[in-house]
Amino acid sequence: MSDSDKAGNTAVAVGIEHAHKEQAPPAATVAIDKAAERRLRNKIDLMIVPTVALLYLFCFIDRANIGNARLAGLEADLGLVGNDYNALLSVFYISYIVCEIPCNILCKWMGPGWFLPTTSLGFGIASIGTAFVHTKSQAMGVRFILGVFEAGMLPGIAYYMSRWYTRAELTFRLSLYIVMAPLAGAFGGLLASAILTLPNFGSLHRWQMIFAIEGIITIGLALISFLTLTDRPQTARWLNAEEKQLALARINVERVSTHEVLDKLNKTKLRRGLFNPVVLGTALIFAFDNVTVQGLAFFLPTIVRTIYPTATTVTQQLYTVPPYVVGAFFTLLLPGICWRTDSRQYMVIAAAPMVMAGYIMFLASHASAVRYGATFLIASSAFALGPITNAQVSANVVSDTARSTAIGMNVMFGNIGGLISTWSFQSWDGPNYPIGNGLNLATSSSILVCGTLLLLWMKRDNRRRAAESSREELIGMSEQEIEDLDWKHPDFRWNI
Template sequence: MSNSGSVIALAADKADLYEAHIDTSQVDERRLLRKIDIRVVPWLGLLYFLNFLDRGSIGNAKLYHMETDLGITDKQYLIALTAFFFPYALLEPASNVILRRVPPSVWLSSMMFVWGIVMMCHGFLRSYGGLVTLRVLLGVAEAGLYPGIVFYISCWYKRSELGTRVAAFFTSATIAGAFSGLLAAAISNMDGVAGKPGWSWIFILEGLATVLCAVASYWIISNFPETAGFLTKEERVFVIRRLKDDMQFSAGGEEFKVRYIWQSLRDWKTYVAMGIYMGFDGPLFAFSLFTPTIINELGYKATTANLLSVPVYVWSCIVTIIVGFMGDRLGKRGYINLILFGIGLVGYIILITSKTPALSYFACFLAASAIYPTVPNSVAWVASNVEGSYKRGITLAMAIGWGNLNGAVSSNVYRAQDAPWYRLGHGIILAYIAIGWLSSAAFMFLLRRENGRRDKGERDEVIDSDNSGEEMNEMALKNGRFETVNDARREKGDEWSQFRYTL
């Protein structure tokens, strides 16, 4: 800060507690965190498990003659996959704004209920037009779930706690990848039941499970900390105070203002984050949709290919948990990203050059080790460096939306004519991972440079606690003049001079 008034203001801020009249001295922080973990993370993990299972089930169904039964070509199949991603990506920012105004228990559950119905309808497909229509509707219905869950979790935990929780919830995606192969192999045995092929039953049964969980979610999902019913009043206040101490100044509620959207749109972090998300989301969708097909084309039968995908996902689940834990403990998420993307580069170089099924299968493990752990690590990294609940929600949704939009590209790169080695597809995914590596390096460099400028006082605001009304000096014109430090940090969020970015 730039004047002596800031010292007085800082002292006043320490006494300016959220709900200062409430005594939280009897709250056990460790026990409270366990309570939140049990109530918040597992059910969200189940929702994302079903989300990932439903989204990727078309890759499993394809191996059981779906294309032949519908009379569609490989090109038409790829177009249907592509159609999913446009509404899925474009509607995500709006969904996160709605989520802050509509209770999560209502918004997330309703979203889930609709996509479960759409998924069940896949089991009654008769034509190519119907397939494209349902994939578009599925994209609309699923659009807000992933960014919504990420934003929701970020409103509960400190920055040093976020990685482990996001990793725990995201491992459900790797479990879904493993379980989808087992489930598809089992359900395929229903071929001919009620006159329907095995691939139809994959969609019907998985969609039905989603609908049932959606109904339960209306009562199970909790709302944001300030209104969560499973916490006592003292516990709610304690949670919000600890978040505010962790530079989450908007904890406890924030009135929507259009300027929060513009803060996100003009922030360079939003666009660099989009590059990071592009680097793992493109590969993520390609990997989840085509791993069974790639293994199948290497000489393994459909059921064997589905089963051989299981160990790959189990391995990625283990690595994701380890990386999430290490990210929270070490706090060096940028360096972790560089290592993970580097492993991915090696994996896809091997896939491009390999001429043996065994080596290509090994490279799938390297690819999974890079793609899946990078997602929660990057989510925690970006979320911890954006303050303001609306701004963070919009930034996350834009980055995730742009990353998901690249699924429209990556879902088209594994063409039938390139089988069995798919060198073109592997090369494009390699380029995506390189973009992720470069964007992560740029994010680290720019965050470190900005922290340095703040350490030198170049971003200091003028704190004019006596409200003297003196003419604005150069510092005030550049960085702003505020009556108190609280006013400065509420107004500026992560642009506040005392906020420090994590590397």
């Protein structure tokens, strides 16, 4: 055994007798060996990230492929007129928003290793079902069911990964799966273009083939994930005993007033996650951001059609790909900077001006090249706020229970923004869409303002907490009552 291996084993040997309770030893008693931690982190990256990234890729594709189907004749075949397409998009978000927080609580109760594959299987089946609808009512019913199953994916994966990664690491790891949102736009456009070159898929034609083939792929990935995902470090067959203890210890070292990494469901802690001021402020920012993110997902093919109206349908699909590729690059770059600096709020603020510039270009010019260039600026920042905001709310609660509802709250607010986006680009507002572009300029400007105000408040409240030194309030409280304080504990500081 090498000296580094011995050091790593020594570092995690303390407290193994508590492993069956999934408790890590107190932070003061653990000297974490950095080489052992790096090897563990690399192993977790390899075993966790690819599966959740692929699941989220097809989660987003199954949601957004309706935009590609629209170009392939969906509206005409279903008899959609006026605002029917917008209504079809909206019904998805009604179930999505309502089920957001309950799904994340269910994810904790059921275990992510079972919940994530099960819900993926559900939305894969719903996607296939969309291929067989013939009326607007049928399509709306299937989209509603799709929203129920997809509601738990984004917050569920974020919550799941918070069990494995430290505060600094989490932002970049979240980006490794949320980057699948812009890649879904790029890959979805390519895949839709390839599918549309087929004469038929069984009895299905044109847009029907898009939903059926992509749904089948989703079901296959869901079945595989039942075998590859594991709930938590203690149930991971690919970790040895020392690695399991190190995995618990390095997470626990960041948590104030608790030695239990995975606590039991607790109403007080559930409320701590929901009514945390930083969570609420960040969730509002994510709502503003998602007006743009989901608007791009649903309407970029339509926007491209107005820019290049004489191009063929396949060419228009291909024009949607490059902006998403650029968006994917920045979705990794900006959270990567957050990882190295262990800071997220400054990047939230910095992301807004590029989106603002893109919508100013849309409003100021009718030139095709300028408007197409604007989509690159918008995609470069908008998608990155997904991992950054989810990591920020995760960093500003203490317990696993509070984290489940905090992330659920953030994503729920985000999808209220998604619901708004379904009505942001009206058919009668085309081809230049001044109302939709003006709305997105307003929301991106609001991100800049809200992000700055939240940063100033966090700094001010941290100074207040440091000055008060009010640990006297803990006198007479039981250990459980102290743990239930969560972010209200006097030693807690907001993580900027």
